[in-house]
Amino acid sequence: xxxxxxxxxxxxxxxxxxxxxxxxxxxxxxxxxxxxxxxxxxxxxxxxxxxxxxxxxxxxxxxxxxxxxxxxxxxxxxxxxxxxxxxxxxxxxxxxxxxxxxxxxxxxxxxxxxxxxxxxxxxxxxxxxxxxxxxxxxxxxxxxxxxxxxxxxxxxxxxxxxxxxxxxxxxxxxxxxxxxxxxxxxxxxxxxxxxxxxxxxxxxxxxxxxxxxxxxxxxxxxxxxxxxxxxxxxxxxxxxxxxxx
Numbered sequence: 001x002x003x004x005x006x007x008x009x010x011x012x013x014x015x016x017x018x019x020x021x022x023x024x025x026x027x028x029x030x031x032x033x034x035x036x037x038x039x040x041x042x043x044x045x046x047x048x049x050x051x052x053x054x055x056x057x058x059x060x061x062x063x064x065x066x067x068x069x070x071x072x073x074x075x076x077x078x079x080x081x082x083x084x085x086x087x088x089x090x091x092x093x094x095x096x097x098x099x100x101x102x103x104x105x106x107x108x109x110x111x112x113x114x115x116x117x118x119x120x121x122x123x124x125x126x127x128x129x130x131x132x133x134x135x136x137x138x139x140x141x142x143x144x145x146x147x148x149x150x151x152x153x154x155x156x157x158x159x160x161x162x163x164x165x166x167x168x169x170x171x172x173x174x175x176x177x178x179x180x181x182x183x184x185x186x187x188x189x190x191x192x193x194x195x196x197x198x199x200x201x202x203x204x205x206x207x208x209x210x211x212x213x214x215x216x217x218x219x220x221x222x223x224x225x226x227x228x229x230x231x232x233x234x235x236x237x238x239x240x241x242x243x244x245x
Contacts, residue, residue, distance in 0.1 A: 108141050108184070112179070180210075188206075209238055213242075
């Protein structure tokens with residue numbers, strides 16, 4: 001009975017958490033837009049070879065910057081833009097994260113896109129950015145699953161998010177700017193696929209952000225510098241971009 005009660009509580013908590021997550025969109029095998037798996041399902045957007053949208057398909061390119069890992073590494077590129085579905089003419093804010101050609105892979109990802117500027121950003125009690133509270137995300141993705149996909153030859157180092165544009169801007173209101181933060185947990189991989197003498201393994205892991213304007217410019221030691229946006233970007237080094245249509 002105790003185990004049954006614990007299971008019911010876990011299911012209820014998972015259901016509540018999932019209901020709080022907004023839906024981004026991806027393409028399925030028939031190239032039809034659908035909602036992605038829930039956070040409790042296999043939310044592996046970045047391992048889907050059937051996602052065929054690339055920045056070349058964007059109507060407008062908004063940003064194209066590096067994916068900065070641990071402040072000292074470039075783990076890939078992040079390109080964002082507006083994509084219009086030719087079947088429905090619905091417009092999407094689209095994030096294309098590309099780690100191809102690097103020895104980095106992305107696990108769990110979080111996307112924030114919304115109006116309201118700094119005051120609307122999800123911060124924890126200490127005033128630091130809280131990616132787990134971002135409205136769009138992949139759900140937890142274990143590095144073991146990524147390594148297994150790499151060994152099986154089915155891992156794709158690109159991630160695509162499609163967010164309905166009408167969730168971010170209010171047409172006709174004159175408010176056509178919104179703030180974006182793109183976060184990922186990234187892993188540096190060493191070893192070779194299919195080589196038992198040099199198997200795939202994790203050489204290191206980092207927090208990564210799309211490059212942009214530092215939310216806190218200080219070095220984590222001087223509160224005045226952080227407030228004024230001076231310093232080397234240390235401490236809470238989350239970065240954001242503001243896009244206007």
